[in-house]
Amino acid sequence: MVRAALSAIARVRVTAIYAVALVAVATEIGRLGPDAQDRVIRHASTNLHNLSHGHVGTLLGSAFVVDAGPVAYWLPGLVCLLGLGELLWRSGRLLVAFAVGHVGATLLVAVGLTAAVTNGWLPVSVARATDVGISYGATAVLGALTPAIPRRWRPTWVGWWLAVAAAVVFIGTDFTDVGHLAALLLGMAVATRFGTPQRWTRPLLVLFIVAAAFGFLVLASAEGTLLQSATSGLAGALFGTAFTVVRTLRQPTTVHPPAGSLDAAAGLGVP
Incomplete structure (x- = not known):
């Protein structure tokens, strides 16, 4: 039994290690006072102020600092999503999808915010906005599930998620909504190079249901967007x-000729 448990954990080792790290960081931050917590989050944020001052380490560190409430609220859904991605695509590809989404969406949002601030479309104060968490990487992993969806259901899957993400961007006022859409597209794009996924099983379908629900809540987390995005x-x-x-x-469709005909004898079908 112990060996079976260790074998199962080994198959989702990236998910397990990341989950433990998130819990450890959240626990340490929780021991700090409110002011100290705010300082940690500000220093870890991938906002324009930090990036423009060369704090590129925030591109990594921000993925381990979450300000979305108690860990018990979001970690189970995240584990199901990442675990599903890891079981379907293996550990290395999960890392690629998460990293491309987290870093890529962050940089794309930074470019857009820089242009908006420069042209006066947004106030300068946005340069110090808080931007930490797992949402970009998680959304990219959600998008990376696309090639693993059965072919006949794939357009339905893509249509749902693109429409949800686009609706939240249109309704919401937060730049992270744009980042989620970018991460979703990046995940879909990078997964086209992943090859053949593992076959679906009943346990994977259970993970899929939870992962999809969690992904929807990540995208439609802004107040007042749940019904419209659905x-x-x-x-x-x-x-x-x-x-x-x-x-x-x-x-x-190919119409097969009657047995004994010349076309059948020649191995030809009549269109």
């Missing part, structure tokens, strides 16, 4: 399903 997601899913139906109907 409605938009349903519309996107219906569009994706319609795309699948139309594509299926347009596929040519």
Whole structure:
């Protein structure tokens, strides 16, 4: 039994190590006073102020500092999402997806904010905004699940998530919503190079349900966006399903000739 447990943990070792690290960091921060906690979060933030002063270490450190409430609220969902990604794609590819989403979305948001501040579209104070957590990396892993979705359901999956993320960007006022959309697209893009995923099993389907619910809550976490983003997601899913139906109907069918005909003897089908 112990050997089986160790073998199972080894298959999701990246997820397990990351979860332990998050709990350890959250525990240490929780022991600090409110002012000290604020200082830690400010120093770990990947905001324009820190990045412009050469604090590139925040690109890594920010992934271990979470200000989204008690660990018990978000860690189980995160573990299910990352664990699913690791079981489907293996540890190395999970790391690639998470890193590309976390770092890539952060830098893309930084470029956009720099342009917005320079042109006066946003106040200078946004340069010191708090930006820490696991949401960019987690959203990228969510997007990286796309090639593992069965082909006939893939457009529905893509339509749902793109519509949800886009709706939150349109409704919300937080730049992190744009980062989530960027991370989702980055995850979808990088996973096209991952090859063949592991086969789906019932335990993976259970993880999938929890992971999808967690991913939706990450994207639609802003106040007042839950219902609108869900409605938009349903519309996107219906569009994706319609795309699948139309594509299926347009596929040519092969009519096999009767046995003994010249075409059958030649091994040819009649279109």
